[in-house]
Amino acid sequence: MTARSSLSRRRFLAQSLGLGCSLAASPLVTPLTFASAPWDHRLVVIILRGGLDGLDAVRPYGAPEFAEYRAPFLQPGEVPGELDLDGYFALGPGLAPLMPLWRAGELGFIHAVSTPYRNKRSHFDGQDILEAGTGSTGVESVRDGWLNRMLQAVPGVEAETAYVIGRGTMLLARGAAPVADWSPDASLSLSPQAERLIEMVMHDDPLFRDATTEALSLSGLAFADGMEEDDPLDTGEMMEAMQANMMAARGKDNTAEIARFAAERLRGDTRIATYSLNGFDTHFRQERTIGKALGTLAENILALREGLGPVWQKTSVVAMTEFGRTARANGTKGTDHGTGGAMLLAGGAVRGGRVIAEWPGLSEADLYERRDLMPTRDLRAHTGWLLRTLFGLERGVIETKIFPGLDLGADPGLLL
Amino acid sequence: MGFDAELAAIRFGTGLSPRIAAPRSAEEMLSSLTGPDKAANAFPIPSFASQTAAFNEMRELRKYYRQNQTDADAKKAVRRAYRELRQQGAHATAQVLRRRAQTEDGFRERLTAFWADHFTAVAPDKRLRPAQTHYVEEAIRPHVAGNFSEMLRAATTHPMMLLFLNQNASMGENSRAAKNRKGKQGLNENLARELLELHTLGVGANYTQTDVRQLAELLTGLSFDRDFIFMFKMNFTEPGAETVLSRSYGGGTPRIEDIHAALDDLARHPATARHIAGKLAMHFTGDTPDPGLVSAMEAAYLRSDGHLPDVYATLLDHPAAWSPELTNVKQPIDFMGSTLRALDISAKYVPSGNLKKMREFFLLPLELMGQNWATQLGPDGWPEEDDIWITPQRLAARMQWAMITPFRILGALPDPREFVEVALGRYANETVRFAARAAETRPEGVGIVLASPAFQRM
Numbered sequence: 001m002t003a004r005s006s007l008s009r010r011r012f013l014a015q016s017l018g019l020g021c022s023l024a025a026s027p028l029v030t031p032l033t034f035a036s037a038p039w040d041h042r043l044v045v046i047i048l049r050g051g052l053d054g055l056d057a058v059r060p061y062g063a064p065e066f067a068e069y070r071a072p073f074l075q076p077g078e079v080p081g082e083l084d085l086d087g088y089f090a091l092g093p094g095l096a097p098l099m100p101l102w103r104a105g106e107l108g109f110i111h112a113v114s115t116p117y118r119n120k121r122s123h124f125d126g127q128d129i130l131e132a133g134t135g136s137t138g139v140e141s142v143r144d145g146w147l148n149r150m151l152q153a154v155p156g157v158e159a160e161t162a163y164v165i166g167r168g169t170m171l172l173a174r175g176a177a178p179v180a181d182w183s184p185d186a187s188l189s190l191s192p193q194a195e196r197l198i199e200m201v202m203h204d205d206p207l208f209r210d211a212t213t214e215a216l217s218l219s220g221l222a223f224a225d226g227m228e229e230d231d232p233l234d235t236g237e238m239m240e241a242m243q244a245n246m247m248a249a250r251g252k253d254n255t256a257e258i259a260r261f262a263a264e265r266l267r268g269d270t271r272i273a274t275y276s277l278n279g280f281d282t283h284f285r286q287e288r289t290i291g292k293a294l295g296t297l298a299e300n301i302l303a304l305r306e307g308l309g310p311v312w313q314k315t316s317v318v319a320m321t322e323f324g325r326t327a328r329a330n331g332t333k334g335t336d337h338g339t340g341g342a343m344l345l346a347g348g349a350v351r352g353g354r355v356i357a358e359w360p361g362l363s364e365a366d367l368y369e370r371r372d373l374m375p376t377r378d379l380r381a382h383t384g385w386l387l388r389t390l391f392g393l394e395r396g397v398i399e400t401k402i403f404p405g406l407d408l409g410a411d412p413g414l415l416l
Numbered sequence: 417m418g419f420d421a422e423l424a425a426i427r428f429g430t431g432l433s434p435r436i437a438a439p440r441s442a443e444e445m446l447s448s449l450t451g452p453d454k455a456a457n458a459f460p461i462p463s464f465a466s467q468t469a470a471f472n473e474m475r476e477l478r479k480y481y482r483q484n485q486t487d488a489d490a491k492k493a494v495r496r497a498y499r500e501l502r503q504q505g506a507h508a509t510a511q512v513l514r515r516r517a518q519t520e521d522g523f524r525e526r527l528t529a530f531w532a533d534h535f536t537a538v539a540p541d542k543r544l545r546p547a548q549t550h551y552v553e554e555a556i557r558p559h560v561a562g563n564f565s566e567m568l569r570a571a572t573t574h575p576m577m578l579l580f581l582n583q584n585a586s587m588g589e590n591s592r593a594a595k596n597r598k599g600k601q602g603l604n605e606n607l608a609r610e611l612l613e614l615h616t617l618g619v620g621a622n623y624t625q626t627d628v629r630q631l632a633e634l635l636t637g638l639s640f641d642r643d644f645i646f647m648f649k650m651n652f653t654e655p656g657a658e659t660v661l662s663r664s665y666g667g668g669t670p671r672i673e674d675i676h677a678a679l680d681d682l683a684r685h686p687a688t689a690r691h692i693a694g695k696l697a698m699h700f701t702g703d704t705p706d707p708g709l710v711s712a713m714e715a716a717y718l719r720s721d722g723h724l725p726d727v728y729a730t731l732l733d734h735p736a737a738w739s740p741e742l743t744n745v746k747q748p749i750d751f752m753g754s755t756l757r758a759l760d761i762s763a764k765y766v767p768s769g770n771l772k773k774m775r776e777f778f779l780l781p782l783e784l785m786g787q788n789w790a791t792q793l794g795p796d797g798w799p800e801e802d803d804i805w806i807t808p809q810r811l812a813a814r815m816q817w818a819m820i821t822p823f824r825i826l827g828a829l830p831d832p833r834e835f836v837e838v839a840l841g842r843y844a845n846e847t848v849r850f851a852a853r854a855a856e857t858r859p860e861g862v863g864i865v866l867a868s869p870a871f872q873r874m
Binding site: 049050072119120121122123124125174181182183185186187188189190191193194197198200201202203204205207208211212214215218219243278281283284330331332333334336337369 | 540581582585586587589594600601602603604605606609613619624625628745784793794796802803806807808809810811812813815816819820824847848850851854855856860863864867868869870872873
């Protein structure tokens with residue numbers, strides 16, 4: 001077993017078990033060796049869960065009402081426009097590490113946007129609509145995500161083309177197109193015999209079988225330090241390796257680890273990576289909670305840039321959230337669920353240095369239901385243009401298949 | 417299709433045991449449930465107050481240390497206090513696992529987990545997170561065989577929930593407290609929204625932003641004191657009546673009874689009956705429950721005015737609950753609990769006093785399987801969908817745990833050829849039997865049985 005790659009060993013085992021037919025045809029097995037992507041551009045989609053306060057991340061300090069609405073958050077002596085972007089908007093302090101990217105034209109924002117979701121302001125419906133890419137909930141037939149439907153619209157997509165990363169799962173990428181799903185802290189080291197038997201007991205249950213096949217083929221990526229991938233393990237070694245893997249997972253909770261893993265995949269055959277970040281639901285003492293969450297986002301963007309190296313120039317990162325928050329602070333130095341919010345764009349491929357917005361203003365009459373930032377454009381239109389420009393998708397495909405019912409409208413010119 | 421003992425233990429209990437008999441009838445399950453809580457008596461979980469007392473003590477020590485950073489003893493004291501909190505949390509989790517391994521009333525454990533999830537409350541401060549188990553013990557568990565309105569009241573007014581959804585800091589815009597603060601503090605909608613959306617009516621029901629706002633005003637005053645003991649703070653209350661779903665509450669001197677009245681009406685609401693029937697049916701029978709089952713449970717809920725044992729009786733009486741095919745997937749805590757039960761692991765092997773081992777055996781693996789204990793990502797709790805739990809990375813964590821942890825806990829394992837029959841009962845099939853026989857070692861054989869879909873499903 002010395003010269004063979006672990007993957008080919010697994011393929012050999014699978015075939016020798018007589019499972020070969022279905023397994024070898026499975027797109028989940030092949031990509032690590034044979035993936036070929038239809039494009040060269042890279043796309044990273046980050047879902048910000050909890051409802052990012054766009055007005056705090058990208059502060060319209062030029063609006064006369066802003067300082068008044070947000071007075072409860074401002075520290076004594078704090079100037080809201082300190083991290084000025086363009087004379088009207090300023091960066092929230094949590095995003096300060098991204099200032100050099102802004103200056104380099106590698107960071108931009110889209111403001112006053114939202115999904116078509118209105119009025120109930122539920123995180124869970126909001127996230128479902130954001131990830132399903134549909135106009136509403138209750139469309140029972142739509143159980144897949146827009147990113148997956150995009151992959152379905154393109155010939156030649158393989159599992160490795162798109163990666164969902166992290167311990168969770170995402171509706172965004174769920175659906176018929178093959179997508180790889182892995183976490184940098186996951187691992188599986190089995191003895192050859194255990195591996196063969198595991199594949200056997202999983203075989204008749206598609207949910208377990210597919211997950212096992214993918215776990216076995218992907219686990220080589222995160223193999224325990226100091227171990228050769230190709231060494232067959234005996235039981236003692238297997239237990240040791242698993243123990244080591246499990247303990248190594250401690251402290252890997254830090255999300256930049258996910259960005260580094262994504263960058264590594266994107267330098268290879270992967271073209272699209274997606275994951276989510278939590279912690280944006282800032283009802284209480286916002287200046288503390290949002291600073292941390294935005295700091296994590298900034299850290300992620302920087303880790304992607306560092307990890308991608310020259311590939312950064314071909315990369316677009318987009319971060320979006322289920323809804324914005326109330327324009328005014330609530331009674332507990334936070335904000336409640338709102339409507340319009342902001343998206344972040346980063347990467348060497350984006351035309352940054354701009355806050356793109358059909359800006360509605362912040363006077364009470366300008367607000368949605370006199371409380372939330374008014375969304376002036378569907379965030380799916382921007383996302384749709386991104387897909388159209390990056391991957392050459394037809395307008396009709398975007399407006400009917402990927403984002404059903406969307407009017408793409410005019411090209412916002414997001415990319416270079 | 418009707419009652420089936422093995423299926424009852426697997427689907428509605430905490431799994432099969434080589435020693436403890438499966439329930440003999442639905443009536444027996446229900447009478448155990450409404451009888452004394454033996455598992456809680458055998459494996460007690462200390463009070464919520466014991467956790468908050470330790471938490472407050474830690475805060476005092478930390479405050480002192482922050483002002484005296486050169487004091488090495490003060491630093492040590494803070495570290496000890498952190499450890500003590502983690503230790504108390506690990507102990508409570510160990511008790512949860514022990515109950516699952518040893519109980520004769522598995523339905524109660526499963527219902528407690530279901531309702532704990534329905535009323536998910538996560539402490540914002542990670543040092544206080546382990547207190548979730550203690551909150552469940554006093555706000556949820558005593559009410560799982562009672563009326564829903566009692567549980568709703570206990571959960572909604574519990575300091576853990578008030579803290580999680582920021583209710584303790586919410587004050588009416590026209591309250592005395594807000595006026596004293598010159599309007600710098602006021603209302604927070606968080607609990608009001610989740611109360612309607614998650615705890616009672618469900619997001620599909622017919623309520624508006626105005627209802628959320630009015631309910632938030634009505635809930636003002638629900639708070640707690642420095643010792644995390646519930647307190648109705650009059651000076652936080654919004655004066656005047658509030659209208660929620662076209663009904664008016666209060667208007668006189670604010671009283672907690674006005675809030676109770678609104679909670680009772682919400683508990684009684686037909687949308688709540690539908691929401692709860694659907695959730696229960698999904699939790700116990702699979703991601704797409706039989707519509708007839710849901711309707712029958714909804715009717716039982718309405719007929720009994722939210723008396724939960726009636727709703728459970730309807731569930732256990734319905735043919736759809738007994739479809740022999742195992743279609744649901746165990747959550748990680750179910751998987752671990754049923755493993756301990758199948759191996760008949762006694763209390764002393766769950767190392768509740770050894771934080772390091774608790775972390776290695778249970779807490780870290782739970783995290784890797786996607787169920788980081790007491791750390792749900794939002795108030796909607798853990799997901800139900802099977803494909804969210806069985807992803808490559810999460811299944812890898814289950815397999816990994818199955819192969820190594822039972823052996824590390826016990827040091828000796830049963831013969832896999834016998835274990836396959838004990839753990840799976842009549843769900844043992846030829847493939848799993850073959851694999852158990854063909855494994856090179858006992859840990860692998862036992863691990864393969866535990867990892868198999870026949871054990872992972874319920």
